[in-house]
Amino acid sequence: MNDIKIRKARQNKSITATWNDGKTTLEVNFYKKGNSKSQIVVQHSKIVIIEEAASTKLYWKKRLQRLASMSE
Numbered sequence: 474m475n476d477i478k479i480r481k482a483r484q485n486k487s488i489t490a491t492w493n494d495g496k497t498t499l500e501v502n503f504y505k506k507g508n509s510k511s512q513i514v515v516q517h518s519k520i521v522i523i524e525e526a527a528s529t530k531l532y533w534k535k536r537l538q539r540l541a542s543m544s545e
Contacts, residue, residue, distance in 0.1 A: 492517065497529075513537065 477499060481489040488501045497519045504512040515533050520526045 512538070 477493050477521060478531075479488060480491060481487075485505075487505060490499045490501075491497070492499045492520040497517060500516040500518070501513045502516075505515070506512050515537065517529050518527055
């Protein structure tokens with residue numbers, strides 16, 4: 474498995490990368506929501522097989538839940 478390749482990064486704003494499959498695109502956006510809150514939005518696109526889309530959605534859901542639990 475290869476590392477992701479970051480194509481564009483804006484500090485404290487967003488990251489656009491090619492995922493480690495070399496085919497799909499990952500976009501992560503960061504939003505400040507007050508002094509002690511933030512929001513992270515992940516969009517993983519160019520997934521052509523529906524089963525892969527479902528498993529990828531579950532993957533990101535679990536990762537974001539883990540991140541949220543670490544910040545509590």
